[in-house]
Amino acid sequence: xxxxxxxxxxxxxxxxxxxxxxxxxxxxxxxxxxxxxxxxxxxxxxxxxxxxxxxxxxxxxxxxxxxxxxxxxxxxxxxxxxxxxxxxxxxxxxxxxxxxxxxxxxxxxxxxxxxxxxxxxxxxxxxxxxxxxxxxxxxxxxxxxxxxxxxxxxxxxxxxxxxxxxxxxxxxxxxxxxxxxxxxxxxxxxxxxxxxxxxxxxxxxxxxxxxxxxxxxxxxxxxxxxxxxxxxxxxxxxxxxxxxxxxxxxxxxxxxxxxxxxxxxxxxxxxxxxxxxxxxxxxxxxxxxxxxxxxxxxxxxxxxxxxxxxxxxxxxxxxxxxxxxxxxxxxxxxxxxxxxxxxxxxxxxxxxxxxxxxxxxxxxxxxxxxxxxxxx
Numbered sequence: 001x002x003x004x005x006x007x008x009x010x011x012x013x014x015x016x017x018x019x020x021x022x023x024x025x026x027x028x029x030x031x032x033x034x035x036x037x038x039x040x041x042x043x044x045x046x047x048x049x050x051x052x053x054x055x056x057x058x059x060x061x062x063x064x065x066x067x068x069x070x071x072x073x074x075x076x077x078x079x080x081x082x083x084x085x086x087x088x089x090x091x092x093x094x095x096x097x098x099x100x101x102x103x104x105x106x107x108x109x110x111x112x113x114x115x116x117x118x119x120x121x122x123x124x125x126x127x128x129x130x131x132x133x134x135x136x137x138x139x140x141x142x143x144x145x146x147x148x149x150x151x152x153x154x155x156x157x158x159x160x161x162x163x164x165x166x167x168x169x170x171x172x173x174x175x176x177x178x179x180x181x182x183x184x185x186x187x188x189x190x191x192x193x194x195x196x197x198x199x200x201x202x203x204x205x206x207x208x209x210x211x212x213x214x215x216x217x218x219x220x221x222x223x224x225x226x227x228x229x230x231x232x233x234x235x236x237x238x239x240x241x242x243x244x245x246x247x248x249x250x251x252x253x254x255x256x257x258x259x260x261x262x263x264x265x266x267x268x269x270x271x272x273x274x275x276x277x278x279x280x281x282x283x284x285x286x287x288x289x290x291x292x293x294x295x296x297x298x299x300x301x302x303x304x305x306x307x308x309x310x311x312x313x314x315x316x317x318x319x320x321x322x323x324x325x326x327x328x329x330x331x332x333x334x335x336x337x338x339x340x341x342x343x344x345x346x347x348x349x350x351x352x353x354x355x356x357x358x359x360x361x362x363x364x365x366x367x368x369x370x371x372x373x374x375x376x
Contacts, residue, residue, distance in 0.1 A: 006030040018042050018062070026050045041065050041088065049075040060086040064112065068092040077101040090114040090136065103128040115139035122147060138181065148173035158183035165189040171197040184208035191216055199223040207242030214248035225257035243267040255280035262286040274299055290314045297326045
């Protein structure tokens with residue numbers, strides 16, 4: 001796109017030439033100061049990102065799904081304060097460190113840099129772009145993040161090389177988050193209690209890390225998932241922790257998150273029984289607890305019994321939808337107990353509190369409580 005193209009359209013306001021077969025380098029010199037939207041996504045533009053010499057960026061700029069290479073510096077650090085609200089440069093082949101030029105992007109509300117080859121840390125000056133509501137940096141090689149000064153609604157950092165414990169400031173400083181995706185990083189340690197401050201969370205995905213320990217009991221306090229705060233029908237709700245090393249039991253009050261639609265804790269080391277409160281999740285459409293150390297009967301509910309058997313395999317569970325039937329557990333004969341113990345707490349558990357609990361026929365010691373972690 002030569003400079004003469006832009007000069008021939010001095011009053012241009014909207015230009016969408018996405019999903020074509022345009023190729024070559026991109027020249028934005030002489031771009032119209034009246035341009036509000038420029039969408040050149042899904043083409044075959046290559047080379048370095050363009051420099052906007054007059055500093056006149058459109059409010060919405062989408063250069064995603066092209067073949068750009070090299071640094072972000074030419075585009076981000078050109079002169080002048082940018083009025084851009086949306087910047088999408090995802091799915092290119094850009095590389096290097098993300099530069100510290102964000103103080104010029106004060107009106108930015110949407111930033112997508114996903115699926116490039118950026119390395120190093122996430123710039124601290126992103127804190128100057130205080131209007132950002134959606135930040136997507138997944139699929140890069142970023143190793144550190146410090147974003148506590150922002151008020152994101154969406155934070156997408158999956159598929160990077162972030163390591164250590166999940167930062168506590170994600171819960172305490174970013175309490176308005178609606179989506180938090182940290183899939184496939186290198187986080188270790190326990191899931192912090194501070195994540196329970198994310199009262200507006202609707203999608204929480206921590207899978208593919210090396211987290212361990214118990215699931216925080218306070219997760220049932222999430223205001224949106226528990227139905228205390230209404231959200232539009234199109235919002236997708238999910239809780240997941242696939243493929244970590246979580247131990248202990250699934251919290252008994254997990255069923256308080258009545259708006260939960262997708263729940264995946266597969267491939268962990270959770271033990272004990274499935275909480276009876278799961279039968280209260282009437283909005284549940286996807287559920288997976290396969291390959292843990294769970295025992296006992298599957299609680300009765302229309303949602304759970306309608307799921308595929310593969311959602312429960314790799315445990316010692318019984319009852320619909322599994323073919324393994326549950327055998328009733330008889331209460332111990334207390335008249336013959338040597339110590340005269342009258343505490344029947346374990347008996348209540350073994351009887352499933354009267355609601356379809358049991359054990360697979362022939363299973364041994366189904367109510368042992370396993371708690372362990374994995375060292376690396």
